[in-house]
Amino acid sequence: MPEPPEIAYENATPQQLLERLDILRERFRMGVMSVADFNTAIRAFQFKDDIGHLWAPGATSDQWYRWDLDQWTPAEPPRTLLVSQSPVLFTDFEQATRPRATGPAVIHCGKCGTPNSGNKFCTKCGNRLR
Numbered sequence: 001m002p003e004p005p006e007i008a009y010e011n012a013t014p015q016q017l018l019e020r021l022d023i024l025r026e027r028f029r030m031g032v033m034s035v036a037d038f039n040t041a042i043r044a045f046q047f048k049d050d051i052g053h054l055w056a057p058g059a060t061s062d063q064w065y066r067w068d069l070d071q072w073t074p075a076e077p078p079r080t081l082l083v084s085q086s087p088v089l090f091t092d093f094e095q096a097t098r099p100r101a102t103g104p105a106v107i108h109c110g111k112c113g114t115p116n117s118g119n120k121f122c123t124k125c126g127n128r129l130r
């Protein structure tokens with residue numbers, strides 16, 4: 001039985017994390033991901049090692065940086081990094097970066113302006129939507 005994906009990310013190698021980051025970079029390049037989403041994702045790419053140092057990859061390079069109290073220092077990361085928050089974060093990335101074309105379009109009611117999604121009639125005033 002395959003393990004749930006979140007288990008695999010509790011203790012990840014720097015290389016695995018860079019691969020994950022590459023997916024985000026690619027989506028950003030393709031325009032699937034907005035600048036704001038990408039920046040949010042990059043900010044979440046911070047991981048602790050087992051002695052409590054904080055590590056983060058560069059946004060556009062594969063260089064790792066260690067947080068030294070007041071600055072990021074380029075350094076060689078440890079073999080594994082703890083990514084305890086990542087199951088939630090990675091799920092957020094997936095949702096933030098998934099193309100939204102599959103969902104019903106939002107239609108603003110012509111009468112009261114309420115946004116409606118997948119309805120025939122406005123949920124607020126009952127006006128027929130076109």
Ligand SMILES: [Zn+2]
Pocket residue numbers: 109110111112113114122123124125126127
């Ligand atoms: Zn309405």
